[in-house]
Structure formats: C-alpha cells, structure tokens
Amino acid sequence: MPRQVDHVSRRRLIAEAVCHLADERGLEGVTLRDVAAQAQVSMGAVQRCFRTKEEMLVFALGYIGERIGERVQARLVRSPAQSAGTALGHAATEISLLGEEHRAEARVWLAFVAQAAVSEALAKTLGANYAALQEAFTRLISEAGEGADGVMPLDPQREARTLLALADGLTTHVLIGHLTPQEAHDVLHAHLGGLWERPTAGRASSRS
Incomplete structure (x- = not known):
C-alpha cells in the first residue's frame, strides 16, 4: 500500500509540474526532461509513471x-x-x-x-x-x-x-x-x- 500511495502522489506532483511549465511556455514547450527537473524527480521516475508525453498530458x-x-x-x-x-x-x-x-x-x-x-x-x-x-x-x-x-x-x-x-x-x-x-x-x-x-x-x- 505505501508504494501505491507514493505512486499516486508522484503522478500528481508531475501533473503540477506540467501545469507550471504549460503556464510559462505552453504545452509545446513541455518536455519530459523539463517536467522531471520542475518536479525535482529523475527522468526514470517520470517514465515509470507515464510511458509517453501524451499519457502524461492526459493525466495532467x-x-x-x-x-x-x-x-x-x-x-x-x-x-x-x-x-x-x-x-x-x-x-x-x-x-x-x-x-x-x-x-x-x-x-x-x-x-x-x-x-x-x-x-x-x-x-x-x-x-x-x-x-x-x-x-x-x-x-x-x-x-x-x-x-x-x-x-x-x-x-x-x-x-x-x-x-x-x-x-x-x-x-x-x-x-x-x-x-x-x-x-x-x-x-x-x-x-x-x-x-x-x-x-x-x-x-x-x-x-x-
């Protein structure tokens, strides 16, 4: 259960990062690398939560x-x-x-x-x-x-x-x-x- 809760929290953290970057530069300028940096997590953590950029945007x-x-x-x-x-x-x-x-x-x-x-x-x-x-x-x-x-x-x-x-x-x-x-x-x-x-x-x- 703790892993599941952490996974949900991380997906929400990443969604917040997507929103922050989208507000600054629009969705065209949002990359997985920039999202990882904004959320202060690794690229691997982002990719474990979302297989593609589109999947990440849909969640956000x-x-x-x-x-x-x-x-x-x-x-x-x-x-x-x-x-x-x-x-x-x-x-x-x-x-x-x-x-x-x-x-x-x-x-x-x-x-x-x-x-x-x-x-x-x-x-x-x-x-x-x-x-x-x-x-x-x-x-x-x-x-x-x-x-x-x-x-x-x-x-x-x-x-x-x-x-x-x-x-x-x-x-x-x-x-x-x-x-x-x-x-x-x-x-x-x-x-x-x-x-x-x-x-x-x-x-x-x-x-x-």
Whole structure:
C-alpha cells in the first residue's frame, strides 16, 4: 500500500509540474526532461509513471478537471441548503475561472483545449469532462425550474450546453483582456437570470 500511495502522489506532483511549465511556455514547450527537473524527480521516475508525453498530458488535464470539480463541490458542501439555482451559479462561476487567483489555471486550461484540437487522446478526456459538466448543469437547471413554480427552460439540456459554452468563452475573454472579471461575472449572471425569465414570457404570450 505505501508504494501505491507514493505512486499516486508522484503522478500528481508531475501533473503540477506540467501545469507550471504549460503556464510559462505552453504545452509545446513541455518536455519530459523539463517536467522531471520542475518536479525535482529523475527522468526514470517520470517514465515509470507515464510511458509517453501524451499519457502524461492526459493525466495532467484530468488532474486540472479534478481540482476544479473539488472546488465546485466544496462550495456546495459549505451551503447545503442553497437552492439549485444558487448552486448552478456557484458551479458556473468556478468553471469560468474568472477570479484573479485562477488566472494561471485558466491559461493552462486553454492551452490544453488548444492542444486537444490536434490530440485525439486529449480531446477524448476533455469531451468526458464537458459531458459530466453538462449533465450536472442539466440536472441543476431542471431542479431550479421545478423550484420556481414549475417554470423552467423548455430544454434544460440545451440550456446546459449554452451555459457551458458561455463559461468557456468568458474564460478566454477575460484572459485576453477583452472583458474584466467583473464584466464577465455580470454577463454570466445576467444569462443565468434570463433562464427563468424567458419561459415566463412565453407563458404570458400564450395566455394572451
């Protein structure tokens, strides 16, 4: 058991090194040798954990997703009595990586997204992450609608896809300086508020 725990810890240490280097120079500049130096382990230790660079990058991408997921879960646990709508807002805010404290993580995440366009393995991992987030958003949107006198978007899954794409886009716009974090936050929460307004307007017109 101690060997297994050490192996898991070392893989996480290496993932942290990958993220640090990706933030500095992008994924193209990440080599196994540089990762070993950053993690302060031998090349052999890196190669025992990961057979190839791609396998190492896939693990690092999953590691970033886990960290974001853990933060989302921590916010939900801190306020277990919050509504589904509030929980949705917290989750979308965390995933958007809008805070200054998450700026480095946002740069690394987008570096992985760009690399996934030419890496089938990374694209598959990223797709699985997005699918899980979409499922969670769909559930929260449905629950929030049920708590608002039965009023909800006509298609919670479509709205979940839209919200996920918006969150990703806002990450980019803040990172390149097109929007400030506060402006992006306002856009995100205006969209969330609109989820419950649009169906209500539709009902009103159908009754008139």
